[in-house]
Amino acid sequence: MTRETLFNAVLGLGLFAFPLWAWWAEEPFMITLSTRVVILALAGVGLNLALGLGGLVSLGHAAFFGIGGYAMGILASHAQSYTPLMEFPFVIEGTKSMPVIWLVAVVASALAALVIGALSLRTSGVYFIMITLAFGQMLFYFAISWPAYGGEDGLSIYVRNSFPGLNTLDPIQFFLICYAILGAVLLLSARLAASPFGLALNAARQTSERVETVGIRPYRLRLTVFVISGMITGLAGALFADLNRFVSPSMLSWQTSGEIMVFVILGGVARLFGPVAGALLFILLEHVLGGLSEYWHIYLGLLLLGVVLFARGGVIGTLAGQGGKHG
Amino acid sequence: MAEPILSVTKINKSFGALKASIDVSLDLRVGEIHALIGPNGAGKSTLIKQIAGGLQPDSGTVRFLGRDVTALDTVQRAQMGLGRTFQISALAMEDSVLQNVMLGALGASGRPFRFLRPVLKDKALRETAETALARVGLSEQALMRTSDLSHGQRRQLEVAVALTMRPRAFVMDEPMAGLGTSGSQRLTRFLDELRHEAPILLVEHDMDAVFALADRISVLVYGSVIATGTVDEIRAHPEVRRAYLGEEE
Ligand SMILES: Nc1ncnc2c1ncn2[C@@H]1O[C@H](COP(=O)(O)OP(=O)(O)OP(=O)(O)O)[C@@H](O)[C@H]1O
Ligand SMILES: [Mg+2]
Numbered sequence: 001m002t003r004e005t006l007f008n009a010v011l012g013l014g015l016f017a018f019p020l021w022a023w024w025a026e027e028p029f030m031i032t033l034s035t036r037v038v039i040l041a042l043a044g045v046g047l048n049l050a051l052g053l054g055g056l057v058s059l060g061h062a063a064f065f066g067i068g069g070y071a072m073g074i075l076a077s078h079a080q081s082y083t084p085l086m087e088f089p090f091v092i093e094g095t096k097s098m099p100v101i102w103l104v105a106v107v108a109s110a111l112a113a114l115v116i117g118a119l120s121l122r123t124s125g126v127y128f129i130m131i132t133l134a135f136g137q138m139l140f141y142f143a144i145s146w147p148a149y150g151g152e153d154g155l156s157i158y159v160r161n162s163f164p165g166l167n168t169l170d171p172i173q174f175f176l177i178c179y180a181i182l183g184a185v186l187l188l189s190a191r192l193a194a195s196p197f198g199l200a201l202n203a204a205r206q207t208s209e210r211v212e213t214v215g216i217r218p219y220r221l222r223l224t225v226f227v228i229s230g231m232i233t234g235l236a237g238a239l240f241a242d243l244n245r246f247v248s249p250s251m252l253s254w255q256t257s258g259e260i261m262v263f264v265i266l267g268g269v270a271r272l273f274g275p276v277a278g279a280l281l282f283i284l285l286e287h288v289l290g291g292l293s294e295y296w297h298i299y300l301g302l303l304l305l306g307v308v309l310f311a312r313g314g315v316i317g318t319l320a321g322q323g324g325k326h327g
Numbered sequence: 328m329a330e331p332i333l334s335v336t337k338i339n340k341s342f343g344a345l346k347a348s349i350d351v352s353l354d355l356r357v358g359e360i361h362a363l364i365g366p367n368g369a370g371k372s373t374l375i376k377q378i379a380g381g382l383q384p385d386s387g388t389v390r391f392l393g394r395d396v397t398a399l400d401t402v403q404r405a406q407m408g409l410g411r412t413f414q415i416s417a418l419a420m421e422d423s424v425l426q427n428v429m430l431g432a433l434g435a436s437g438r439p440f441r442f443l444r445p446v447l448k449d450k451a452l453r454e455t456a457e458t459a460l461a462r463v464g465l466s467e468q469a470l471m472r473t474s475d476l477s478h479g480q481r482r483q484l485e486v487a488v489a490l491t492m493r494p495r496a497f498v499m500d501e502p503m504a505g506l507g508t509s510g511s512q513r514l515t516r517f518l519d520e521l522r523h524e525a526p527i528l529l530v531e532h533d534m535d536a537v538f539a540l541a542d543r544i545s546v547l548v549y550g551s552v553i554a555t556g557t558v559d560e561i562r563a564h565p566e567v568r569r570a571y572l573g574e575e576e
Binding site: 191192194195196197198199200202203206207209210211212213214215216217220221224 | 419427431438449452
């Protein structure tokens with residue numbers, strides 16, 4: 001067991017044990033806080049595949065986070081008002097079922113990522129960052145100017161959506177759902193990194209020319225990982241909206257894109273558990289420093305500066321040392 | 328005579344006012360090593376790029392395995408079986424040596440879009456990769472990080488990656504550069520055998536290697552091929568001696 005695996009195990013178990021303790025101690029707010037960490041970590045795991053493994057610096061992942069959020073908001077709001085989404089040419093009803101909502105969120109995010117990726121990946125470097133940012137902003141303004149779904153005010157859902165066999169209104173049960181999803185996605189993402197596809201993508205990040213020379217198209221590799229990445233972040237968006245029972249254009253804002261990227265960078269780019277460590281640290285800082293000062297982002301900024309200048313491997317790189325990337 | 332495996336016909340390429348390829352024609356036949364020599368900046372690498380696909384000629388054609396491949400890109404030419412090594416190593420430096428050769432084997436397999444099984448456990452790929460490493464003498468370094476290899480070992484790894492593709496023709500841009508005497512001699516012996524698997528277009532500054540290996544030599548000066556011939560013909564060619572080998576006697 002390497003130090004990194006050990007660290008990951010401690011992190012994973014800690015993130016499980018803490019809300020269990022909170023449940024026992026009857027501190028529901030702490031459970032909600034933990035759920036937030038888990039969901040934001042999931043969004044980061046999505047971005048980390050594109051950013052860490054693929055080298056794709058996307059500043060537009062809020063698009064997928066928000067699409068996931070709106071998938072939940074739109075479906076659930078139609079269900080709670082008993083009005084179908086559309087009646088022609090066929091009827092589509094809203095739904096309060098989480099699995100269905102997740103499926104819609106993932107498919108919608110995949111489609112968006114396919115379109116955004118197909119266009120953005122024709123560029124690279126700074127242009128790629130700008131184009132992904134521009135797409136994110138387009139969706140943001142679209143959501144603001146779409147009164148049917150709340151416009152600027154967003155959409156509220158009265159009751160959390162349901163999952164067969166569980167009571168999602170119980171904070172600990174909803175936490176467990178999110179935790180299980182994060183675990184499954186981490187497992188998949190480790191497998192992906194070690195797979196033939198992961199090998200090729202990882203090489204394409206380092207030397208595109210080499211990958212072409214062995215007869216593999218880097219563009220296809222990147223588009224594929226961009227779509228997978230968008231799907232995961234979209235799923236996180238649906239869960240996030242369900243956690244808050246609320247979705248608004250702010251989920252689509254570029255600040256959200258920036259925050260997701262902060263999770264990844266704080267925790268350690270290309271480290272399997274990087275986004276988990278990053279999201280945890282972020283929420284911890286928000287909770288602790290946010291209580292002391294409204295301007296806690298200044299300290300976050302300083303920390304980020306420190307990581308970028310002195311500790312490129314982020315929390316995980318610093319605590320667990322070099323080597324063993326992504327799984 | 329059978330059609331050559333690879334041929335370029337009247338290739339021209341300019342970078343602004345600089346003419347890097349002027350009416351260049353040459354071919355590569357079954358079983359041969361065709362060396363391409365010429366002073367620094369003569370346009371050798373530029374020609375290699377046009378053959379391998381990274382650079383589009385302004386005019387002229389490139390044919391490979393009986394097909395006009397001028398309009399095809401690097402990936403398509405690689406898939407057809409063109410194996411290339413770079414003058415400046417293009418390797419995944421953060422990855423292990425083994426991973427780099429696995430990448431070549433993966434490319435050759437044509438199935439990179441597999442997502443769940445660990446690539447290092449793929450027996451077929453692994454065998455191809457390990458055989459290639461063994462052939463260039465890098466087996467012991469398989470698990471090293473590529474950035475920790477010496478310059479010479481990286482050159483060997485470049486060749487190993489090309490081997491994993493089992494190409495129909497090799498195009499090698501200065502594989503001996505920086506290898507040192509024993510390294511060059513070793514690679515010379517290796518290429519000598521390799522030509523029977525697939526012919527080699529060899530750009531090389533190491534004249535001992537070129538004279539030892541080449542069936543034919545083409546001399547490129549300021550973008551033009553000024554002579555093509557056997558080792559003896561090139562040694563004796565007055566213009567070549569003046570332009571390129573001048574100081575040697
Ligand atoms: N992309 C480019 N844009 C402009 N000029 C270029 C470009 N690529 C090459 N050149 C120029 O074309 C000429 C030929 O370069 P090339 O690299 O082909 O030479 P070479 O024969 O491989 O030299 P060496 O032996 O040093 O490797 C040089 O003058 C080089 O500066
Ligand atoms: Mg050159």
